[in-house]
Amino acid sequence: MALDQSFVGRSYPPTDPYEVGREKIREFAEAVGDANPAYTDSEAAKALGHPDVIAPPTFVFAITFKAAGQVIQDPQLGLDYSRVVHGDQKFAYTRPVHAGDRLTVTSTIEAVKSLAGNDILDVRGDVHDAAGEHVVTAWTKLVARAAEPAAEEA
Amino acid sequence: MTAKISYDDVEVGTELPAQTFPVTRATLVQYAGASGDFNPIHWNEKFALEVGLPDVIAHGMFTMAEAIRVVTDWAGDPGAVVEYGVRFTKPVVVPNDDKGATIDVSAKVAAKLDDRQVRVDLLAKSGDQKVLGMSRAVVRLA
Numbered sequence: 001m002a003l004d005q006s007f008v009g010r011s012y013p014p015t016d017p018y019e020v021g022r023e024k025i026r027e028f029a030e031a032v033g034d035a036n037p038a039y040t041d042s043e044a045a046k047a048l049g050h051p052d053v054i055a056p057p058t059f060v061f062a063i064t065f066k067a068a069g070q071v072i073q074d075p076q077l078g079l080d081y082s083r084v085v086h087g088d089q090k091f092a093y094t095r096p097v098h099a100g101d102r103l104t105v106t107s108t109i110e111a112v113k114s115l116a117g118n119d120i121l122d123v124r125g126d127v128h129d130a131a132g133e134h135v136v137t138a139w140t141k142l143v144a145r146a147a148e149p150a151a152e153e154a
Numbered sequence: 155m156t157a158k159i160s161y162d163d164v165e166v167g168t169e170l171p172a173q174t175f176p177v178t179r180a181t182l183v184q185y186a187g188a189s190g191d192f193n194p195i196h197w198n199e200k201f202a203l204e205v206g207l208p209d210v211i212a213h214g215m216f217t218m219a220e221a222i223r224v225v226t227d228w229a230g231d232p233g234a235v236v237e238y239g240v241r242f243t244k245p246v247v248v249p250n251d252d253k254g255a256t257i258d259v260s261a262k263v264a265a266k267l268d269d270r271q272v273r274v275d276l277l278a279k280s281g282d283q284k285v286l287g288m289s290r291a292v293v294r295l296a
Contacts, residue, residue, distance in 0.1 A: 031188035032219040033175065038232055048156045048231045057226070057235045058219045062190050082205075086214045088288070090239030096232060139239075 017102035064125035067105035087141035117146030158230035178254030211245035237292040
């Protein structure tokens with residue numbers, strides 16, 4: 001089913017603030033096996049000029065993707081989430097996320113396309129801190145694969 | 155931001171130290187918990203097969219997180235990363251054994267930009283499959 005084109009350009013209200021915790025950053029860094037002290041040692045992070053431990057570059061995806069959920073699950077859009085795969089992901093940083101940040105995400109639908117039976121959705125998440133300053137923007141391309149006969153896999 | 159590599163010391167073609175990252179089923183369960191992505195294709199073989207995958211696959215965002223380590227380990231300060239983008243071209247298939255899979259990442263400086271920034275192009279493979287395409291980071295060097 002083709003997605004509703006009228007959704008292009010639509011923005012959703014900013015999310016409630018997500019408070020970035022020092023131990024959540026540590027948990028994430030450990031899960032990706034990254035021992036960079038900037039993620040776990042606030043003195044090491046300060047020596048690099050950061051106010052506190054910083055988060056690995058892709059950490060913020062958990063926040064932006066949750067925010068994108070209000071787009072993905074919007075029944076009027078008609079996306080079949082059971083067939084969705086992650087196509088592309090990009091981040092542009094004004095500064096790294098750090099412990100103590102209170103981040104809000106504003107999600108915008110940048111593009112809605114149908115290509116060879118696949119539905120393609122581009123969502124932008126603009127992330128701001130408590131002072132309203134820009135921190136990072138995340139672009140997520142989701143592809144809902146065309147339904148195909150199971151026999152084709154064999 | 156305090157990168158340990160100087161812009162003046164790199165040229166187009168400068169190679170970053172390559173790294174190999176192991177990934178097992180246990181890694182994926184840990185990543186699921188840390189990231190909040192509990193999609194069963196990343197831990198439930200039966201479910202993965204039912205939706206047409208060859209086996210359990212790694213989270214794309216896990217692969218993306220590993221690949222940038224080649225850049226952040228080189229630059230020293232992860233805060234030096236200004237932009238980072240990838241295309242997920244093939245999944246990293248993770249068998250249910252004690253070895254799992256590996257993600258091999260190499261990278262080189264592809265362009266020198268203004269403001270002491272460089273563009274680094276990354277290559278990520280698992281076995282002989284290229285798992286990330288259009289994989290690029292912009293980094294501000296010292």
